[in-house]
Amino acid sequence: MMANQKGACECRQETEEQKYQRISRVIEEYKGREGSLIQILHMAQGIFGYLPLELQQFIAQKLDKPLSEIYGVTTFYSFFATKPRGENTIRVCLGTACYVRGGKKIIDRxxxxxxxxxxxxxxxGKFTLEVMRCIGACGLAPAITINDQVYKQVNPDKLQTIIEKYY
Ligand code: FES
Structure with missing residues (x-):
């Protein structure tokens, strides 16, 4: 197993057991700090790709918190996924400006x-479709993101062409 200077694992194929060991170390490090739950969940999502119920149970147990609290946070914030995501995540903004300028048509298309x-x-497994709140591109609404790329003033008729770039 290779590790960089910070001790983070660089293996490509980590076993479930190794992933759980990593998240245990993260929990130990962040436990008790302010806002630690969100940070731990972020790191867990980074390690596992999403937050399945077994993982939420593991975190709840380690933090000595009720599962309902962990579940409440993972379902409240749209950036947490409780199911495996596709290779690319498409998010459509449904903030007020985007909604008014056709966000709903984009989702339908x-x-x-x-x-x-x-x-x-x-x-x-190529695409996951999600909605999001305002990302600050209201002047050029409607906006969508695909992974880290922001597309502004999106025309529903151009969506097919945009999507094809990801195949
Ligand atoms: S409402 Fe969509 S970017 Fe602001």
Whole structure:
């Protein structure tokens, strides 16, 4: 096993057991600090890719908190996923400006193109579709993001072309 200077594992194929060992170390480090739960959940999502219920139970037990508290946080914040995400995450802004300028039409068109609903992942594991709140691009609404890329003034008719870039 290789480790960088900070001791983080650089292995490509980590076993579940190794992932749980890593998150245990994170929990020990962050436990008791202010806002630690969100940080721990972020790190857990980074390690596992999403936050399955077994992992939430593990974190609850280690932090000595009720599972309902962990579950409440993971479901409240849209950046936490409780199911495996696709290779690419498409998020459509439904903040006021984007909604008024056609955000809903964008969602409808994406659902049609991808044949999935919001919160779902395509059968080939390529795309997950989510909605998000304002990302500060209101002047150029409607906006969507695909992974870290922001697309502004999106026209529903251009979505197919945008999506094709990710195949
Ligand atoms: S409302 Fe969509 S970017 Fe602000």
């Amino acid at each position: 994406l659902q049609e193109i991808l044949s999935i609903g919001v919160g779902e992942t395509t059968g080939d």
